[in-house]
Amino acid sequence: MSCWETSAPGSGRALRRAVALAVGVTTLLWSSSVADASAPSTPAEKAAQEIQAARDRADAAAQALFDTEAEIDRLQIEIGETEEELAEVEAEIDAARSGLEQQAVRNFVGAGGSTMPLLIDVTKTNENLTAEVFSSIATENVYTNLDDYDALIVEVDEVRGDLEQQQADADAATANFAVLIEQAEAEVILLGEIEEQRLEDEAVRKALEAQQRARAEQERKEQEAEAARQAAAAAAAAEAAAVAAATPAATPPQAAAPAQVAPEAAPSSSGSNLACPVAGPRAFADTWGAARSGGRSHQGVDVISPGGTPLVAMESGRVEFKSNGLGGQTLRLYGASGTRYYYAHLSGYEGGNRPVNKGDVVGYVGRTGNTTTNHLHLQIHPNGGQPINPYPITRAACG
Template structure:
């Protein structure tokens, strides 16, 4: 090979390498940019969730104060009635004793109008003091208790006024953060590379949540002796999707929607299974499945992770499981803040029953093909009527019906494994990438 040919070949090789290097560098740059955008989306979600958590805490604090005021008002009314009764008793004793003394009037009741009235008043007090000490003591105690209760009531009412101001400010902040998040996601998620990077982050987060759920389930099983089932080793049986499970709960939002036979899919209708949701396990007990003839109870206190899609993407939420609510209730779901009218989706395939109730407003009870029941509340409106739905179908829109009219538009979402008792849905909603 001549020197000229070698030089030409080298020139071709150098040119080829030079053209490849920028392409590879550009790919790496695009990948880094997508990862950075995904990280920024996750940070925006975390910030919105923190704002939601602060708002929900303010809501719980306000509920507690309002319950305290209600209790103090009842206590004050009872004390006032007791004081009024004891005052009548005091007057009755005074009148009886004074009349028996031969006096013609009671200056303490009619007013002191003449010098002799002052003398009679002193006699009256002396008679009352010596003959009605027990009644006077009871009256004095009740009067002091009434004053104390009235003072506490006034203090709590001032606390409520201050807390309401905090509540409104944090509500506005949470709504602003959700709006910022939605705009941020709408802009960034146009890029498929960003979508892939975000999906990878969500998948990694789910792996961590599954491991955490497994450890919690094992710890719960070790802490409670038989007959509670060890969730890490026992296969559970999902009930027939055409047979509703028990809906026992302390949350009045759900007690208003206790399932009736008319709410379930007809026995001749096949309820579709969920292609995206697991009926078995994933990283511990993350669903209900298996086979057998007798369903066993599920310990839903810890370690449960379902496999569903996000019920309302673009929302902010927090772990408010067990938080105090008005009327002495405890929260048994997750509240997800989003603007009014945002679509709400079927998290799995199954039969959706639409029903309105006092606290939940426009509510949906979804009996999944995986045997679990999912409860949605406060919807602004429904899409269609009670029917078979498939995972990802729009079933309604976000709103503030029911008792949410006192709050901000949000979705109250619950998970009931096997159709029974509710479990904390926060880990599942987080794992779903909401």
């Protein structure tokens, strides 16, 4: 019998509670130790905390900026869909109006009347039209057609109202986006000034590195605690399924709870052995999967930095430069590890297609292509295949 097996009734639940309690206590103790260790005790540690606080503010501004950009793109997609819906309803109204006019002609000729009512434009009220047609062509078929026509008028008004609201929301988001650009760029510039002043001191650099290691360790502990929680949930689901399977047939079997799948492990390359692609002040935004115009989704990480900031090779390999409509001036770095890196929106290149070493300057931050903000759009393709979320790797590389 393994250490995880027991024959005592309810011992499985007790074991899970004990595991959960142990995980909770461990996490609490770790958080407390990190909190105690984070209290600055020297001028260097205080300066390091000021740098980290400035980085956090810049990151928050970058995230707000790119979240708003995603919202604008989502609204533009919705506006396009609503415009298509409006065109379809208006086409139905045109067809219904044409049918009513033809019915009016047939009934007018058959009735021998002297006048024929004309339908007004769909953008105007149809009260007069309804009164005239009802009084001169009172047939069941026309009544039915007018009911359908009225319903279409109501529907087109509703769709137009939705479209107007979406356009108003998009306008407001666009105006907010312009403000957020200024705020994010100002935070990054301020961060650069703080780093330039503080990081000249070797003691400050070491203190900052120590704080970053502590933060990374805390994040690792939190991920382990979450993995343990999901593993416990999966074990509970498996036990429930086993109990349900052993239940007598007279009792309707209960559906087993779906097993919790643990989150996919982070790539083996944590990023710590890679060079940060932006050699200067920067702010991160995790925008993986965000909506983009044309029904696309964002497949990279966005790193805000002042225009002209040097970009370097994340690892040794070969660099090739190309341009396209979306990315503007771009480059592809074919790393020696087999990973391909894609940099977009550059303001310029450094040199030509060539072999490079890790840390070599390959270009400069810009806003060419489909963007309005100075930043690097970075994609990472392990083994040259499909892109993965590069945020964790880039964060580890850049600190």
